[in-house]
Amino acid sequence: VAALAGAALGRVYYEETFSDSDSIDGFKATEARSDLGSIKLSAGKWYSDAENSVGLQLAEDARFYAYTAKLQRPFNTKGKDFVVQFTVKYEQDIDCGGAYLKLLPPTLDPAKFDGESPYEVMFGPDICGSTNRRVHAIINYNGTGSQIDKVVPPRGDQLTHQYTFWVRPDKTFEIRIDNKVQEEGKVEDFWKVLPDKQIPDPDAKKPDDWVDGPAMIEDPEDKKPDDWVDGPETIPDPDAKQPEDWDDDMDGDWEAPAIANPDFKGEWKPRMIKTPEYQGEWTAPLVDNPDYEEDEDLAVFNIGYVGLDIWTVKSGTIFDNILITDDIDYASQFGNSTWADYVEKEVEAKKLVDEEEAKKLEEERSAREAERKAREEKEKAEEKDEADEDADELDEDEDAESKAEKAQPAQDADEAQEAEEKDEEEEEEEKPIVEKDEVVEDEEKSVVEEDAEAAEKQAKADKKA
Numbered sequence: 168v169a170a171l172a173g174a175a176l177g178r179v180y181y182e183e184t185f186s187d188s189d190s191i192d193g194f195k196a197t198e199a200r201s202d203l204g205s206i207k208l209s210a211g212k213w214y215s216d217a218e219n220s221v222g223l224q225l226a227e228d229a230r231f232y233a234y235t236a237k238l239q240r241p242f243n244t245k246g247k248d249f250v251v252q253f254t255v256k257y258e259q260d261i262d263c264g265g266a267y268l269k270l271l272p273p274t275l276d277p278a279k280f281d282g283e284s285p286y287e288v289m290f291g292p293d294i295c296g297s298t299n300r301r302v303h304a305i306i307n308y309n310g311t312g313s314q315i316d317k318v319v320p321p322r323g324d325q326l327t328h329q330y331t332f333w334v335r336p337d338k339t340f341e342i343r344i345d346n347k348v349q350e351e352g353k354v355e356d357f358w359k360v361l362p363d364k365q366i367p368d369p370d371a372k373k374p375d376d377w378v379d380g381p382a383m384i385e386d387p388e389d390k391k392p393d394d395w396v397d398g399p400e401t402i403p404d405p406d407a408k409q410p411e412d413w414d415d416d417m418d419g420d421w422e423a424p425a426i427a428n429p430d431f432k433g434e435w436k437p438r439m440i441k442t443p444e445y446q447g448e449w450t451a452p453l454v455d456n457p458d459y460e461e462d463e464d465l466a467v468f469n470i471g472y473v474g475l476d477i478w479t480v481k482s483g484t485i486f487d488n489i490l491i492t493d494d495i496d497y498a499s500q501f502g503n504s505t506w507a508d509y510v511e512k513e514v515e516a517k518k519l520v521d522e523e524e525a526k527k528l529e530e531e532r533s534a535r536e537a538e539r540k541a542r543e544e545k546e547k548a549e550e551k552d553e554a555d556e557d558a559d560e561l562d563e564d565e566d567a568e569s570k571a572e573k574a575q576p577a578q579d580a581d582e583a584q585e586a587e588e589k590d591e592e593e594e595e596e597e598k599p600i601v602e603k604d605e606v607v608e609d610e611e612k613s614v615v616e617e618d619a620e621a622a623e624k625q626a627k628a629d630k631k632a
Contacts, residue, residue: 177494180242181473184488184505185222194223194475197233197280204230204482206475211258211485213520215512219505220327222254222487225264225479235277235474238491242470247493249334249468251290254506256327256485264479266486267291267303273471282476285310287468290332292321302349304332304342306466308360315342315357319349327487327513329506333495334466346502354466362459367451378444389437397435401425 183190191208204227214220225232242249255266270288271280289305289312302319305312319342322328331343334354341351355361373379391397403423413421473489488505492498 177248177492177497178240179490179492179494179497180240180470181236181238181489181491182501183236184219186218191223193236194234195236195277197235198278199281200231200233202231203234204228204232204479206232206234209485211256211483213258213513213516215509215516219509220487220513222256222485224258224486225477225482225484228482229480230482231478232475233280233282235271235275235280235472237277237472238470241273242491242493243467244334244470244493245464245467246336248336248495249466250331250490250492250495250498251288252329252331252492252498252502253291253489254327254329254487255292256325256487257294257323257483258325258485259481259483260325261294261323261484262480263295264481264484265291265293265303265477266484267293267477268486268489269474269476270468270470270491271472271474272469275472275474277472280474280476284474284476286312286474287470288332291330292328294321294323302330302342302344306354306358306360307468308358308465311360313358313360315350316359317350317357319344326517327485327506327510329488329502331498331502333498338466340466346499346507358466361462361465362456364456364459365453366456368454369451371451373449377449378442378446379449380442380445382442382445382447383439384442385437386440387437391435391437395435396428396430396432398428398431400428400431402428 183193185191185208188208191206194206196203204225207224207226208221209224209226210217210220210222211224251268251270253268257264257266267289268291269286270290271284271286275284285307287307289303292300292302294300300321300323302321304315304319307313322344329343329345331341331346333341333343338354339352340354340357342349350357402425404426405423407423409421415421470491473491475486488501490498490501492501
């Protein structure tokens, strides 16, 4: 890189490959906010060269980043080529995040840098979702940022890509990605910051005999053919017959069902022809715009700092090989030595990482599958054990019931015999009690009879007296 700098025909105003361990110290964090994501030096998870691939990496998810680095010398681009070039690797498979640079004026206070700080150029890829993807190319003109009016799609894969924005002194430009031109032309044609060179003549009026419509008319000489059938569209089915069981009094008058008229051709219309006098829509002729004035300061920038002012959802983006120069040839040589020469190696390195990742995922999948099968086998074994236990308990219950059924007749006989013997004993015990009651009964009867006889005798004696 040092040899290239010496061979440059123009000047290099900023160049950073992050090859030195302290190179990241050149990027100062703003003091305007305290919730910034941190940055670090990293070659990433895959790289073509451990040393050459080191760059500035965004290290935290879902964070704002606001950092600035001072140019080696201020750069006023008037009368010079302007080239900004850098590489970006979306290592994290980006879903939403910017990877653009802001080129800021020498008057910037880095401690106060934020999203509202004026900038001269904003350039680089920005991706959010599958549809909101573009390469920003915003230039400052009279204090207002103006976006290029063409959408240049960025590269959204996980490899390193080089972005180049080149503005020539003649106000023409190129936007390149990976050394291939994506858009080019005149600045004033792609950034609508100047009045149009020509405008419709405000004094022009449409001529009275101008025919601007209609463009097509019906051919007045076209006639409808004599055999043209334009109705009716349907007719009664000539082959239909009234059912034999049809009762006019009960069912009403019978009508044959309708079918499409085979001779029907639709409504006839004459063919259309061009209006002979048609001249098209009238527009006023263009004349030079008196308000247009070519501005020599269009696309002239005054740069003192390069800055990161971005938001990203996923961390991992790596910026590298940042160059600001007025020499496109040097920029091309620099890009070749820092990026192009390493492309194939990085592709191979990424391929190996993908293969390892795929192997790891397959091993994890296989492990999960084996775990699932083992779990299912264990559950089946436990279910079988439970079923066997239930079957053993059922056999034991059946054996017990069978034994009980076999023992029941003998038990019933014993119980019947015991009941019979008990009844006999109770009968024997009751017999003496009955006999005794009968004796007492007889004695009581004798006493009553004796008392009756005595009373009778006493009555007779009283009567004699």
